[in-house]
Amino acid sequence: MNGTPKIIIRNLNVSIGKQQILRNINVQVPENKITVLLGPSGCGKTTLLKTLNRLTDLYEDVNLKGSIIIDNEDILNTNSDITMLRKKMGLLSQRPYPLPMSIFDNVAYGLRISGIRKKKILQEKVRHYLEQASLWDEVFDRLKDPASKLSIGQQQRLCLARGLAVDPEIILADEPTSALDPISSQAIEEKFMELKQNYTIVVVTHILRQARRIADHVVFMYLGDVIEQGPAAEIFSNPKMDRTKQYFKGAFN
């Protein structure tokens, strides 16, 4: 473990119907670092990510056991408002899902529902977060345009800006570059490197090279188990488990 843990996952078991998706997961996510959930497709990375902000609640027959502790609160066994919990975490999904409204309103959406109504403040904040996501220069003259008019890469950055606008502490990203072209992917990766000073970032990926580029902390998963985890430098230079070694060699994807 390097740094203080922001998220502590203890004995997490997730099943959908009769199928066990995650087995006995124990993971610590360090604060203000990029943690990469690495592993081949279908190993449960995305499920683990969605469990973190309880988006698993949207799916039928999902059964969660164990605990996930964020800021001293077990989010799986809590009475507090899930809406507030989700607000703490920005989400970037595999492909961007902009809201069906203008570019401006997309970023302002989260601000408005948390009660900010003053036009001037909204304008300032929207500009600030669009700049943070390196999108301002491309859209400042067409903020009223529908978000759907943007390119996929721009939409993903818009989703980042929109997520940052609700002032989260954690950013969850589920293969955020998988639908993007190389240049947009690079832009997102660079953004993450910058953002990690202020945010705890959890990125799901199956791209080994991407993991090497951005990871501070690596959690390697395989078929619902965490095989190995630790600081990126350690894991990449000296993997201990056979599965990890095989994966790094490219024996499977």
Next chain:
Amino acid sequence: MKFKKTEETFFRWLMILSTSVIVAGLLLIISSIIYKGLPALSWEMLSQTPKGGFYFGKEGGILNAIIGSLYLSVGATFLALLIGLPVALYMNIFLKKHNRIVNIIRFFLDLSWGIPSIVYGAFGFTMMIYFGLQSSLLAGMITVSLFIIPIMIRAMDEVLKTVPIGLMEASFSLGSTKSETAFKVFLKQCFTGLVTAILLSFGRAIGDAASVLFTTGYTDNIPQSLGEPTATLPLAIFFQLSSPIPEVKARAYASALVLTVIILIISISARLLSKRYNKHKIKF
């Protein structure tokens, strides 16, 4: 290989044929309405109430039925919207994870879609007797809304179903509640489709004769309040068509033409209107 090609050609022609039959049938209906109805149509017919009733009256017009039908179907569609939209949103957002329950609801809605409208009419009539009401515009509105609610809900449901779960996740992870997701995201995304669903129900409401037969009653006057009986276009057509007098029979086609044109005008204007709100829709 030869067989596959023949098979392909055969089915292609089969599809062309069945499409043509449908289109031809529709054109035939519309052209016969125009052909028989247009000569009988006059300004007098549109602007006056009937003289001597629909059954025998060669004079006067159908203004009371036009206005009655509009009142009735606008009112019924509005009532149905008040109930239908929340149900459709509830099924697709609040019950998202309870697929089984939603499918049971869908099943029952589909069943009630299949119930003939005369049954709704009879039900409405029974209720009216129970509550001691007479045939009136309000009773008709309620009955017709009962009959179009399942249609509206299922049409809206089909539209809301197409919203990808990713958009819902995006909305939730921004800290929106389920109602905010429903009213700020889903409504915007599905606006055109929902308008179409409302139109579909409106079309059913204005065109149905059986459910209003007992409940709305019949009169030669334009209704002044919700408590009065009201004439409707489908019933006017029904009475005129069964009349032994040829001139009155011709007027039935004119009334049908008026009904068709009303539906056309409302469809086109609603579509134009909703197009303006469509530009933000995300295409997946």
